[in-house]
Amino acid sequence: TSRLVVVGASLAGLRAVEAARRTGYDGPLTLVGAEPHLPYDRPPLSKEFLAPAPQPPEPPTHRAEHSLRAELDVDLRLGTAATGVDTAARVLHLDDGRLPYTGLIIATGATARQLPNTPELAGVHTLRTVEDAHRVRAELDAGARNVVVVGAGFIGSEVAAAVRKRGLPVTVVEMAPVPLVRAIGEQMGSACARLHERHGTDLRCGVGVAGLEAGEGTDRVERVRLTDGSTLDADVVVVGTGAAPATGWLAGSGLEIDDGVVCDETLATGAPGVYAAGDVARWTNPAFGERMRLEHWTTTAEQGAAAARNALRPVEAQPFETVPYFWSDWYEHRLQFIGVPTAEEVRVVTGDTDSESFLALYRQGDRVVGALGLNERKLVMKFRRLIATRTSWRDGLDYVEGTR
Numbered sequence: 187t188s189r190l191v192v193v194g195a196s197l198a199g200l201r202a203v204e205a206a207r208r209t210g211y212d213g214p215l216t217l218v219g220a221e222p223h224l225p226y227d228r229p230p231l232s233k234e235f236l237a238p239a240p241q242p243p244e245p246p247t248h249r250a251e252h253s254l255r256a257e258l259d260v261d262l263r264l265g266t267a268a269t270g271v272d273t274a275a276r277v278l279h280l281d282d283g284r285l286p287y288t289g290l291i292i293a294t295g296a297t298a299r300q301l302p303n304t305p306e307l308a309g310v311h312t313l314r315t316v317e318d319a320h321r322v323r324a325e326l327d328a329g330a331r332n333v334v335v336v337g338a339g340f341i342g343s344e345v346a347a348a349v350r351k352r353g354l355p356v357t358v359v360e361m362a363p364v365p366l367v368r369a370i371g372e373q374m375g376s377a378c379a380r381l382h383e384r385h386g387t388d389l390r391c392g393v394g395v396a397g398l399e400a401g402e403g404t405d406r407v408e409r410v411r412l413t414d415g416s417t418l419d420a421d422v423v424v425v426g427t428g429a430a431p432a433t434g435w436l437a438g439s440g441l442e443i444d445d446g447v448v449c450d451e452t453l454a455t456g457a458p459g460v461y462a463a464g465d466v467a468r469w470t471n472p473a474f475g476e477r478m479r480l481e482h483w484t485t486t487a488e489q490g491a492a493a494a495r496n497a498l499r500p501v502e503a504q505p506f507e508t509v510p511y512f513w514s515d516w517y518e519h520r521l522q523f524i525g526v527p528t529a530e531e532v533r534v535v536t537g538d539t540d541s542e543s544f545l546a547l548y549r550q551g552d553r554v555v556g557a558l559g560l561n562e563r564k565l566v567m568k569f570r571r572l573i574a575t576r577t578s579w580r581d582g583l584d585y586v587e588g589t590r
Protein backbone atom coordinates (compact mmCIF):
# COMPACT_ATOMS: atom_id res chain seq x y z
CA THR A 187 0.00 0.00 0.00
CA SER A 188 0.99 3.60 -0.44
CA ARG A 189 2.18 5.96 2.28
CA LEU A 190 3.09 9.59 1.77
CA VAL A 191 5.56 10.94 4.31
CA VAL A 192 6.42 14.62 4.62
CA VAL A 193 9.52 15.67 6.61
CA GLY A 194 9.47 19.22 8.00
CA ALA A 195 6.29 20.55 9.60
CA SER A 196 6.49 24.17 8.53
CA LEU A 197 5.02 25.95 5.52
CA ALA A 198 6.16 23.60 2.73
CA GLY A 199 5.20 20.53 4.74
CA LEU A 200 1.81 21.94 5.69
CA ARG A 201 0.96 22.85 2.11
CA ALA A 202 2.09 19.39 1.01
CA VAL A 203 -0.30 17.52 3.32
CA GLU A 204 -3.17 19.87 2.48
CA ALA A 205 -2.62 19.41 -1.26
CA ALA A 206 -2.26 15.65 -0.88
CA ARG A 207 -5.78 15.41 0.54
CA ARG A 208 -7.12 17.87 -2.05
CA THR A 209 -5.98 15.55 -4.84
CA GLY A 210 -8.25 12.91 -3.32
CA TYR A 211 -5.47 10.82 -1.80
CA ASP A 212 -7.00 9.01 1.18
CA GLY A 213 -4.12 6.73 2.14
CA PRO A 214 -1.78 7.10 5.11
CA LEU A 215 -0.21 10.54 5.40
CA THR A 216 2.48 11.37 7.96
CA LEU A 217 3.95 14.76 8.82
CA VAL A 218 7.23 14.64 10.75
CA GLY A 219 8.58 17.83 12.37
CA ALA A 220 11.56 18.45 14.60
CA GLU A 221 10.00 21.48 16.30
CA PRO A 222 7.48 20.75 19.05
CA HIS A 223 5.01 23.21 17.47
CA LEU A 224 2.27 22.98 14.92
CA PRO A 225 3.26 24.65 11.66
CA TYR A 226 3.53 28.41 12.18
CA ASP A 227 4.33 31.39 10.01
CA ARG A 228 7.83 32.85 10.22
CA PRO A 229 7.40 36.24 8.49
CA PRO A 230 5.78 37.96 11.52
CA LEU A 231 8.70 36.93 13.75
CA SER A 232 10.91 39.75 12.46
CA LYS A 233 8.01 42.20 12.09
CA GLU A 234 4.88 42.48 14.31
CA PHE A 235 6.29 40.01 16.80
CA LEU A 236 9.07 42.44 17.80
CA ALA A 237 6.78 45.44 18.29
CA PRO A 238 6.19 46.57 21.86
CA ALA A 239 2.99 45.10 23.31
CA PRO A 240 1.96 43.91 26.75
CA GLN A 241 2.02 40.31 25.54
CA PRO A 242 4.01 38.94 22.63
CA PRO A 243 1.59 37.93 19.92
CA GLU A 244 1.21 34.21 19.43
CA PRO A 245 2.68 33.18 16.11
CA PRO A 246 -0.15 32.59 13.69
CA THR A 247 -0.77 28.89 13.36
CA HIS A 248 -2.03 27.83 9.99
CA ARG A 249 -4.08 24.94 11.15
CA ALA A 250 -5.15 23.82 14.56
CA GLU A 251 -4.09 20.40 15.69
CA HIS A 252 -7.64 19.15 15.48
CA SER A 253 -8.03 20.02 11.84
CA LEU A 254 -4.71 18.48 10.88
CA ARG A 255 -5.40 15.28 12.77
CA ALA A 256 -9.16 14.95 12.39
CA GLU A 257 -10.08 16.71 9.16
CA LEU A 258 -7.00 15.92 7.12
CA ASP A 259 -6.32 12.65 8.95
CA VAL A 260 -2.62 13.44 9.23
CA ASP A 261 -0.44 11.26 11.43
CA LEU A 262 1.33 14.16 13.13
CA ARG A 263 4.79 13.45 14.60
CA LEU A 264 5.92 16.69 16.20
CA GLY A 265 9.16 16.95 18.16
CA THR A 266 10.53 14.15 15.99
CA ALA A 267 13.59 14.53 13.78
CA ALA A 268 14.37 12.53 10.68
CA THR A 269 17.94 11.26 10.90
CA GLY A 270 18.41 9.66 7.49
CA VAL A 271 16.77 7.99 4.54
CA ASP A 272 17.36 4.67 2.82
CA THR A 273 16.18 5.46 -0.68
CA ALA A 274 16.66 1.88 -1.98
CA ALA A 275 14.48 0.35 0.75
CA ARG A 276 12.23 3.46 0.83
CA VAL A 277 12.53 3.86 4.59
CA LEU A 278 12.86 7.10 6.54
CA HIS A 279 14.89 6.91 9.75
CA LEU A 280 13.64 8.89 12.73
CA ASP A 281 15.22 9.63 16.08
CA ASP A 282 12.59 7.32 17.55
CA GLY A 283 12.13 4.65 14.88
CA ARG A 284 11.65 4.11 11.17
CA LEU A 285 8.92 4.86 8.68
CA PRO A 286 8.46 3.12 5.32
CA TYR A 287 7.16 5.32 2.49
CA THR A 288 6.12 5.09 -1.10
CA GLY A 289 6.36 8.86 -1.56
CA LEU A 290 8.60 11.18 0.49
CA ILE A 291 8.69 14.96 0.52
CA ILE A 292 11.72 16.64 2.00
CA ALA A 293 10.64 19.99 3.45
CA THR A 294 13.23 20.57 6.15
CA GLY A 295 13.80 24.22 5.27
CA ALA A 296 16.85 26.08 6.43
CA THR A 297 18.62 27.07 9.63
CA ALA A 298 20.10 30.44 10.52
CA ARG A 299 23.81 30.87 9.88
CA GLN A 300 25.90 31.72 12.94
CA LEU A 301 28.88 34.04 13.00
CA PRO A 302 31.97 31.92 12.37
CA ASN A 303 34.81 31.83 14.91
CA THR A 304 33.03 33.76 17.62
CA PRO A 305 32.52 32.66 21.21
CA GLU A 306 29.02 31.81 22.43
CA LEU A 307 27.95 34.87 24.38
CA ALA A 308 24.75 35.98 26.03
CA GLY A 309 23.02 38.74 24.09
CA VAL A 310 23.87 37.24 20.68
CA HIS A 311 20.91 35.86 18.71
CA THR A 312 19.83 34.54 15.35
CA LEU A 313 16.21 34.75 14.22
CA ARG A 314 14.55 31.75 12.63
CA THR A 315 12.25 30.10 15.16
CA VAL A 316 9.57 31.36 17.50
CA GLU A 317 11.93 30.72 20.44
CA ASP A 318 14.55 32.94 18.78
CA ALA A 319 11.93 35.66 18.31
CA HIS A 320 10.93 35.49 21.99
CA ARG A 321 14.57 35.90 22.99
CA VAL A 322 15.15 38.93 20.72
CA ARG A 323 11.91 40.49 21.87
CA ALA A 324 12.80 40.00 25.52
CA GLU A 325 16.11 41.82 24.94
CA LEU A 326 14.30 44.76 23.38
CA ASP A 327 11.71 44.80 26.18
CA ALA A 328 14.52 44.85 28.73
CA GLY A 329 15.71 48.11 27.16
CA ALA A 330 18.66 47.26 24.97
CA ARG A 331 21.04 50.23 24.74
CA ASN A 332 23.20 49.33 21.77
CA VAL A 333 21.77 46.89 19.29
CA VAL A 334 24.07 45.72 16.52
CA VAL A 335 22.56 43.82 13.62
CA VAL A 336 24.94 41.79 11.48
CA GLY A 337 23.77 41.56 7.88
CA ALA A 338 21.47 43.96 6.03
CA GLY A 339 19.40 41.26 4.32
CA PHE A 340 15.66 41.01 4.87
CA ILE A 341 15.74 39.73 8.39
CA GLY A 342 18.53 42.05 9.54
CA SER A 343 16.82 45.03 7.95
CA GLU A 344 13.45 44.16 9.46
CA VAL A 345 15.00 43.76 12.90
CA ALA A 346 16.69 47.16 12.52
CA ALA A 347 13.35 48.70 11.56
CA ALA A 348 11.67 47.10 14.59
CA VAL A 349 14.39 48.43 16.90
CA ARG A 350 14.06 51.95 15.48
CA LYS A 351 10.28 51.76 15.88
CA ARG A 352 10.91 51.38 19.60
CA GLY A 353 13.06 54.51 19.48
CA LEU A 354 16.23 52.56 20.28
CA PRO A 355 19.52 53.10 18.46
CA VAL A 356 20.69 50.43 16.04
CA THR A 357 23.77 49.84 13.92
CA VAL A 358 23.71 47.49 10.96
CA VAL A 359 26.97 45.99 9.73
CA GLU A 360 26.97 44.68 6.16
CA MET A 361 29.90 43.17 4.30
CA ALA A 362 28.49 44.01 0.85
CA PRO A 363 28.57 47.59 -0.48
CA VAL A 364 24.78 47.95 -0.08
CA PRO A 365 21.90 46.03 1.58
CA LEU A 366 20.15 43.18 -0.27
CA VAL A 367 22.68 43.16 -3.08
CA ARG A 368 22.11 39.52 -4.01
CA ALA A 369 18.34 39.85 -3.88
CA ILE A 370 17.77 43.12 -5.74
CA GLY A 371 21.14 44.22 -7.13
CA GLU A 372 23.42 47.14 -6.30
CA GLN A 373 21.43 50.03 -7.74
CA MET A 374 18.25 49.36 -5.78
CA GLY A 375 20.26 48.16 -2.80
CA SER A 376 21.61 51.68 -2.49
CA ALA A 377 18.06 53.04 -2.49
CA CYS A 378 17.40 50.69 0.45
CA ALA A 379 20.53 51.98 2.18
CA ARG A 380 19.08 55.49 2.04
CA LEU A 381 15.77 54.21 3.40
CA HIS A 382 17.63 52.88 6.44
CA GLU A 383 19.53 56.14 6.86
CA ARG A 384 16.38 58.25 6.63
CA HIS A 385 15.00 56.30 9.59
CA GLY A 386 18.02 56.82 11.79
CA THR A 387 19.64 53.41 11.35
CA ASP A 388 23.43 53.63 11.42
CA LEU A 389 24.33 51.51 8.38
CA ARG A 390 27.97 50.45 7.95
CA CYS A 391 28.52 48.75 4.61
CA GLY A 392 31.65 47.13 3.20
CA VAL A 393 32.77 45.94 6.59
CA GLY A 394 32.43 42.62 8.41
CA VAL A 395 32.54 41.34 11.95
CA ALA A 396 36.00 40.25 13.07
CA GLY A 397 35.00 39.18 16.56
CA LEU A 398 32.80 39.59 19.60
CA GLU A 399 34.04 40.53 23.03
CA ALA A 400 32.42 39.88 26.39
CA GLY A 401 32.31 42.39 29.20
CA GLU A 402 35.03 42.10 31.82
CA GLY A 403 34.32 39.02 33.93
CA THR A 404 30.98 38.25 32.21
CA ASP A 405 29.80 36.06 29.39
CA ARG A 406 27.64 38.79 27.90
CA VAL A 407 28.56 40.55 24.69
CA GLU A 408 29.88 44.09 25.17
CA ARG A 409 31.72 44.93 21.98
CA VAL A 410 31.77 43.97 18.31
CA ARG A 411 35.13 44.19 16.55
CA LEU A 412 34.91 45.03 12.85
CA THR A 413 37.23 44.02 10.03
CA ASP A 414 38.39 47.63 9.56
CA GLY A 415 39.77 47.63 13.11
CA SER A 416 37.00 49.73 14.63
CA THR A 417 34.71 48.55 17.43
CA LEU A 418 31.05 49.03 18.28
CA ASP A 419 29.53 48.93 21.75
CA ALA A 420 26.84 46.28 21.83
CA ASP A 421 24.64 44.76 24.50
CA VAL A 422 22.52 42.91 21.94
CA VAL A 423 23.70 41.42 18.64
CA VAL A 424 21.28 39.98 16.11
CA VAL A 425 22.95 37.88 13.43
CA GLY A 426 21.09 38.02 10.13
CA THR A 427 23.69 36.56 7.82
CA GLY A 428 21.41 34.19 5.97
CA ALA A 429 20.23 30.64 6.23
CA ALA A 430 21.71 27.30 5.24
CA PRO A 431 19.50 24.51 3.87
CA ALA A 432 18.85 21.80 6.46
CA THR A 433 20.42 18.87 4.60
CA GLY A 434 22.86 17.57 7.22
CA TRP A 435 20.54 14.67 8.04
CA LEU A 436 20.72 13.50 4.40
CA ALA A 437 24.47 12.82 4.48
CA GLY A 438 25.13 9.35 3.09
CA SER A 439 21.63 9.08 1.57
CA GLY A 440 22.98 9.24 -1.98
CA LEU A 441 20.71 12.19 -2.78
CA GLU A 442 22.49 14.97 -4.65
CA ILE A 443 23.11 17.88 -2.29
CA ASP A 444 24.49 21.17 -3.59
CA ASP A 445 23.40 24.09 -1.42
CA GLY A 446 20.04 22.33 -1.07
CA VAL A 447 18.48 19.10 -2.29
CA VAL A 448 18.93 19.07 -6.04
CA CYS A 449 15.70 18.44 -7.98
CA ASP A 450 14.58 18.42 -11.59
CA GLU A 451 11.81 20.64 -12.94
CA THR A 452 9.15 18.47 -11.28
CA LEU A 453 10.83 18.76 -7.85
CA ALA A 454 11.87 15.10 -8.08
CA THR A 455 15.26 14.14 -6.64
CA GLY A 456 17.16 11.33 -8.34
CA ALA A 457 15.69 8.74 -5.92
CA PRO A 458 12.37 7.04 -6.70
CA GLY A 459 9.41 8.66 -4.95
CA VAL A 460 11.52 11.38 -3.26
CA TYR A 461 10.68 15.04 -3.84
CA ALA A 462 11.74 18.27 -2.16
CA ALA A 463 10.05 21.63 -1.56
CA GLY A 464 10.60 24.96 0.16
CA ASP A 465 13.79 26.58 1.40
CA VAL A 466 15.64 23.25 1.23
CA ALA A 467 14.97 22.60 -2.48
CA ARG A 468 17.19 23.62 -5.38
CA TRP A 469 15.33 22.96 -8.59
CA THR A 470 15.41 24.00 -12.22
CA ASN A 471 12.83 26.74 -12.65
CA PRO A 472 11.52 26.50 -16.23
CA ALA A 473 10.42 30.15 -16.11
CA PHE A 474 14.08 31.20 -16.22
CA GLY A 475 15.83 27.96 -17.22
CA GLU A 476 17.97 28.41 -14.10
CA ARG A 477 18.59 26.32 -11.02
CA MET A 478 17.32 28.21 -8.02
CA ARG A 479 16.88 27.80 -4.30
CA LEU A 480 14.50 30.42 -2.98
CA GLU A 481 13.80 31.38 0.61
CA HIS A 482 10.45 33.02 0.05
CA TRP A 483 7.12 32.33 1.66
CA THR A 484 5.02 32.31 -1.52
CA THR A 485 7.24 29.96 -3.52
CA THR A 486 7.52 27.64 -0.54
CA ALA A 487 3.74 27.39 -0.24
CA GLU A 488 3.33 26.71 -3.97
CA GLN A 489 6.18 24.23 -4.04
CA GLY A 490 4.91 22.20 -1.09
CA ALA A 491 1.60 21.67 -2.89
CA ALA A 492 3.26 20.92 -6.24
CA ALA A 493 5.64 18.37 -4.70
CA ALA A 494 2.73 16.52 -3.09
CA ARG A 495 0.76 16.37 -6.34
CA ASN A 496 3.78 15.09 -8.23
CA ALA A 497 4.71 12.57 -5.53
CA LEU A 498 1.20 11.11 -5.66
CA ARG A 499 1.04 11.03 -9.46
CA PRO A 500 4.63 10.63 -10.64
CA VAL A 501 3.61 9.54 -14.12
CA GLU A 502 1.76 12.80 -14.71
CA ALA A 503 4.28 14.93 -12.81
CA GLN A 504 4.13 18.58 -13.87
CA PRO A 505 7.09 20.96 -13.99
CA PHE A 506 6.99 23.52 -11.20
CA GLU A 507 7.40 26.95 -12.73
CA THR A 508 7.25 30.16 -10.76
CA VAL A 509 8.22 33.80 -10.83
CA PRO A 510 9.93 34.42 -7.48
CA TYR A 511 8.18 36.90 -5.19
CA PHE A 512 8.97 38.24 -1.76
CA TRP A 513 7.97 41.10 0.43
CA SER A 514 9.66 42.75 3.37
CA ASP A 515 8.38 45.42 5.78
CA TRP A 516 10.71 48.29 6.71
CA TYR A 517 9.56 51.23 8.84
CA GLU A 518 5.88 51.17 7.77
CA HIS A 519 6.99 50.64 4.18
CA ARG A 520 6.35 47.59 2.08
CA LEU A 521 9.13 46.51 -0.21
CA GLN A 522 8.25 43.88 -2.83
CA PHE A 523 10.34 42.20 -5.46
CA ILE A 524 9.17 39.99 -8.29
CA GLY A 525 11.38 38.05 -10.69
CA VAL A 526 15.19 37.90 -10.78
CA PRO A 527 17.70 40.70 -10.15
CA THR A 528 20.23 39.76 -12.86
CA ALA A 529 19.72 42.59 -15.31
CA GLU A 530 21.47 44.79 -17.85
CA GLU A 531 19.36 47.75 -16.88
CA VAL A 532 17.28 48.83 -13.89
CA ARG A 533 14.96 51.74 -14.54
CA VAL A 534 12.81 53.63 -12.06
CA VAL A 535 9.46 53.97 -13.82
CA THR A 536 7.25 55.56 -11.17
CA GLY A 537 8.13 57.84 -8.26
CA ASP A 538 11.76 58.21 -7.28
CA THR A 539 13.98 56.21 -5.00
CA ASP A 540 14.23 58.97 -2.40
CA SER A 541 10.46 59.25 -2.08
CA GLU A 542 8.03 57.07 -0.17
CA SER A 543 6.98 55.05 -3.20
CA PHE A 544 8.50 53.94 -6.47
CA LEU A 545 8.57 51.10 -8.97
CA ALA A 546 11.71 49.96 -10.76
CA LEU A 547 11.82 47.47 -13.64
CA TYR A 548 14.72 45.15 -14.45
CA ARG A 549 15.60 44.46 -18.11
CA GLN A 550 17.61 41.54 -19.46
CA GLY A 551 17.82 41.49 -23.28
CA ASP A 552 14.41 42.66 -24.42
CA ARG A 553 12.48 41.07 -21.55
CA VAL A 554 11.28 42.45 -18.24
CA VAL A 555 12.76 40.05 -15.70
CA GLY A 556 12.20 41.87 -12.43
CA ALA A 557 10.12 44.52 -10.67
CA LEU A 558 10.86 46.19 -7.36
CA GLY A 559 8.25 48.28 -5.62
CA LEU A 560 8.22 50.39 -2.49
CA ASN A 561 4.64 50.98 -1.39
CA GLU A 562 3.44 50.10 -4.90
CA ARG A 563 1.54 46.99 -3.84
CA LYS A 564 -0.94 46.65 -6.68
CA LEU A 565 1.31 47.64 -9.54
CA VAL A 566 4.20 45.43 -8.53
CA MET A 567 1.96 42.36 -8.22
CA LYS A 568 0.80 42.79 -11.81
CA PHE A 569 4.34 41.99 -12.86
CA ARG A 570 4.13 38.45 -11.53
CA ARG A 571 1.93 37.55 -14.49
CA LEU A 572 3.67 39.89 -16.93
CA ILE A 573 7.05 38.32 -16.17
CA ALA A 574 5.58 34.79 -16.26
CA THR A 575 4.22 35.45 -19.74
CA ARG A 576 7.65 36.72 -20.89
CA THR A 577 6.48 40.27 -21.49
CA SER A 578 8.86 42.41 -23.53
CA TRP A 579 10.59 45.43 -22.01
CA ARG A 580 8.65 47.80 -24.28
CA ASP A 581 5.30 46.24 -23.31
CA GLY A 582 6.28 46.35 -19.65
CA LEU A 583 7.01 50.08 -19.87
CA ASP A 584 3.77 50.65 -21.83
CA TYR A 585 1.84 48.72 -19.20
CA VAL A 586 3.05 51.04 -16.43
CA GLU A 587 2.39 54.09 -18.63
CA GLY A 588 -1.18 52.85 -19.23
CA THR A 589 -1.94 52.61 -15.50
CA ARG A 590 -1.28 56.31 -14.92
Ligand code: FAD
Nearest residue numbers: 194196197198220229267268294295296464465481482483
Ligand atom coordinates in the same frame (compact mmCIF):
# COMPACT_ATOMS: atom_id res chain seq x y z
P1 FAD B 1 11.16 26.15 7.34
O1 FAD B 1 10.14 27.20 7.63
O2 FAD B 1 12.60 26.43 7.58
O3 FAD B 1 10.75 24.85 8.15
C1 FAD B 1 11.45 23.65 8.09
C2 FAD B 1 10.98 22.79 9.24
O4 FAD B 1 11.61 21.51 9.14
C3 FAD B 1 11.37 23.36 10.60
O5 FAD B 1 10.26 23.35 11.45
C4 FAD B 1 12.46 22.40 11.08
O6 FAD B 1 12.50 22.25 12.47
C5 FAD B 1 12.06 21.12 10.40
N1 FAD B 1 13.18 20.19 10.25
C6 FAD B 1 14.46 20.47 9.87
N2 FAD B 1 15.20 19.36 9.83
C7 FAD B 1 14.38 18.35 10.19
C8 FAD B 1 14.56 16.95 10.34
N3 FAD B 1 15.72 16.35 10.11
N4 FAD B 1 13.50 16.21 10.74
C9 FAD B 1 12.29 16.79 10.98
N5 FAD B 1 12.07 18.10 10.85
C10 FAD B 1 13.10 18.87 10.46
N6 FAD B 1 9.54 35.22 3.22
C11 FAD B 1 8.89 36.16 2.50
O7 FAD B 1 8.59 35.93 1.31
N7 FAD B 1 8.56 37.36 3.06
C12 FAD B 1 8.88 37.67 4.34
O8 FAD B 1 8.57 38.78 4.80
C13 FAD B 1 9.58 36.71 5.11
N8 FAD B 1 9.93 36.97 6.40
C14 FAD B 1 10.62 36.04 7.11
C15 FAD B 1 11.01 36.34 8.41
C16 FAD B 1 11.74 35.42 9.17
C17 FAD B 1 12.14 35.77 10.58
C18 FAD B 1 12.10 34.17 8.59
C19 FAD B 1 12.90 33.16 9.38
C20 FAD B 1 11.72 33.86 7.30
C21 FAD B 1 10.97 34.79 6.54
N9 FAD B 1 10.57 34.51 5.23
C22 FAD B 1 9.90 35.46 4.50
C23 FAD B 1 10.91 33.22 4.59
C24 FAD B 1 9.85 32.14 4.81
O9 FAD B 1 9.43 32.12 6.13
C25 FAD B 1 10.46 30.81 4.42
O10 FAD B 1 10.63 30.82 3.02
C26 FAD B 1 9.61 29.62 4.85
O11 FAD B 1 9.52 29.54 6.24
C27 FAD B 1 10.21 28.32 4.32
O12 FAD B 1 9.40 27.26 4.73
P2 FAD B 1 9.91 25.76 4.72
O13 FAD B 1 8.74 24.93 5.12
O14 FAD B 1 10.59 25.45 3.45
O15 FAD B 1 11.08 25.69 5.81
